[in-house]
Amino acid sequence: MPQNPTPAAAGDTNPTTPLTPERERMIRIWHEELFRLKDRTAVARREALGDLLTEVDRLRAELAQRDKDLEPYEALNPQQCPAGQHLGWLVDSEYTHACPWCRIAELEQLLAASQSTAKQLLRKVASAPSQREAGAA
Ligand SMILES: [Zn+2]
Structure with missing residues (x-):
């Protein structure tokens, strides 16, 4: 008023x-x-x-x-995070709906998982007997 x-x-x-x-x-x-x-x-x-x-x-x-x-x-078209966790953003196409910050989080999780797998494999290789040791046995 x-x-x-x-x-x-x-x-x-x-x-x-x-x-x-x-x-x-x-x-x-x-x-x-x-x-x-x-x-x-x-x-x-x-x-x-x-x-x-x-x-x-x-x-x-x-x-x-x-x-x-x-x-x-x-x-530009305003977009919103489908998970409601991130600020909105603008796109020049109405076909782009994926939240870029959610995508970054997904990729970071994939990277962390693959690094974990790589470390496990390296530990396995390091603890396994060498071919020479295996052949001598
Ligand atoms: Zn998001």
């Missing part, structure tokens, strides 16, 4: 007031009107308002650039 659902009155300092296009247009008009005034307070307010409007423009340009940076990712 918004705290201030009605359009902001002039001079409203509620920080939750959205900067609607109409409100921004009014603020830019006030900024222009301050150029006619020459007293120190008016000059200081004009400069502060000018800085603020410049910052608004800079942030808008930055936001537009961020939106542009995200465009390549909008074509």
Whole structure:
């Protein structure tokens, strides 16, 4: 529930007031009107308002650039770990559903199992009598 659902009155300092296009247009008009005034307070307010409007423009340009940076990712399809153990990821094909982190875990288990088997075989070979010893017996 918004705290201030009605359009902001002039001079409203509620920080939750959205900067609607109409409100921004009014603020830019006030900024222009301050150029006619020459007293120190008016000059200081004009400069502060000018800085603020410049910052608004800079942030808008930055936001537009961020939106542009995200465009390549909008074509990607979100995926979820079927086991629910890993964060989601994006793919450029809807046919790729395997969780890459689950696959890595599977491969690490296979590697560990094969290393264990290899160690057992090496121990067996090391403990078996050599061919010469076997032939001499
Ligand atoms: Zn996973």
